[in-house]
Amino acid sequence: MRTPPPIPAEFEPEFIAGLKAIFEEKIVFNQVLGLKITSLLPERVTARIDMKPQLVGHYSYNRIHGGVISAGLDAMGGLACMAAIGARHMDESPDQRLHRFAKLGTIDLRIDYLRPGIGEFFELRAEVMRLGSRVASTRMEFLGPDGKLLSCGSGAYIVS
Incomplete structure (x- = not known):
């Protein structure tokens, strides 16, 4: 039985640049949301969304739309899968690992809305x-500017 390689402390710059390009540029809907990666580690990924008028769900309170929260958490679950797959296959080149994401897709998604999404950024x-x-299970969080948990989610993704 083969022992899996240890999870690296961090990724190579080429892999990070390629993953950011896929996530922030090639997935155009992430641009609409304004999703920007802030940290990309094998065990956890983080991103930020700045509030803008196009994301308002309730005009009286300037509250972010629940669909933005759901779509953002879904995208983050997928990004976490990409990072985990990238870490699992460190014996491959960054380009080879980036090509593994072609079949990645959401199977199931659950979002719990805990507090109103009000703030300048999330x-x-x-x-x-x-x-x-074949399948990855994820856990996601959506936090306000003060660090309070506003929504949380879990997802299942097809990875092969």
């Missing part, structure tokens, strides 16, 4: 709880 976090050969 932080999103995600981590993979289990990475199998």
Whole structure:
């Protein structure tokens, strides 16, 4: 039985640049949301969304739309899967690992809205709880500017 390689402390700059390009540029909907990666580690990914008028769900309170929260957390779950897959296959080149994401897709998504999403910006976090050969399970968080948890979610993703 083969022992899996240890999880690296960090990724190579080429892998990070490639993953950011996929996530922030090639997935155009992430541009609409304004999702920007702030940290990309094998065990956890974080991003930020700055509030803008196009994201308002309730005009009286300037509250972010629940669909933005859901879509943002879904995207972060996928990004966490990409990071975990990238860490699992460190024996491959960054380009080879980036090509593994073509089949990644959401199977199931659950979001719990805990508090109103009001603020100038929001932080999103995600981590993979289990990475199998075909399916990955994730946990995600959506936080306000003060660090309070506003929403949380869990997702399942097809990874092969």
